[in-house]
Amino acid sequence: MTDEPLVYVLDDEPEILKALTRLLGAAGLKVRGFTSAQEFLAHERHPGPACLVLDLAMPEIDGLEVQERLRRGGVQLPIVFLTGHGSIPLSVRTLKAGAEDFLTKPVNATELLAAIRAALQRASAQQIEYVELETLRQRLASLTPREREVLDHVIAGKLNKRIAADLGTGEQTIKxxxxxxxxxxxxxxxxxLARMAERLGRTPMA
Incomplete structure (x- = not known):
């Protein structure tokens, strides 16, 4: 969680990529630029909060395909799309798929920086959520099989006497x-306990 936030920029036009990286660098942001979707997708992910400024129209692998590949790979990376030919259906499609924003070129610097900062805030929140869930999963994994059974009965609101009867053991053992x-x-x-179980996807049993 101590890693500095990073902004990836993917645009197949070198001059635009250069201009964007300069703009973001001047704003105090750490930037990593790519002109190839293949190179970006193969790149090792930044361990800290990150977002992606992504050109929509690129040869071979366009921005929508990059977004889809990240989604299929389970990569949670907030995306700010840039396009020279924006349309409402396209913007709706990208936003429904989880994009942070959809901006048209030439992009307004103030709007772009605001969108990127919002994306990085979202990335930080996602990372905090991930770390918290991993901690809960580790705690759950530390339970014995019997303790997990008791957990499921407890979050269902059952008293120790009822749990003991259901599991065929003594009430003191359940305690x-x-x-x-x-x-x-x-x-x-x-x-x-019930809140934790809900976050872990464990629903109360009947």
Whole structure:
């Protein structure tokens, strides 16, 4: 989380790429430019927050295909599209697919910088969410199979006596499992536990 934010710029026209990288660099942003979609897609991802300023019309692999390949690869990278031939259907399509913004060339510097800063804020939020979820997944993975069973019953709002009956064991044993899983998950209340379970995609059982 200490890595400096990075702005990728992908445009097949070298002069435009040069102008954009200069503009962003002058604004105090760390920039990495590419004129080839293939080179960008093969590049190792920045570990910190990042966004992509992406030309829509490029040979071989256009901006929409780059966006789709990133999506299929599970790469969460906010995108600011740039195009010389903007249209409402295209802008709607890119935004529905998760783009941060859709700007037309020649782009207004103020609008571009505002869009990039919004994209980097979104990237930071996504990274925080990812780190938090990974922590929760590790906590969940530390539970024993029986503790996971008890967890599912607890978030369903069942009392220890009912859980014991459902699992065919004693109420005191359930109390022990319940205490252990609460400690491992780092929570003090059933409400907190239920919220964590929801974030992890574990729904209360009937």
């Amino acid at each position: 022990v499992h319940r205490g252990r899983l609460m400690r491992k998950m780092g929570v003090r209340s059933v409400v907190e």
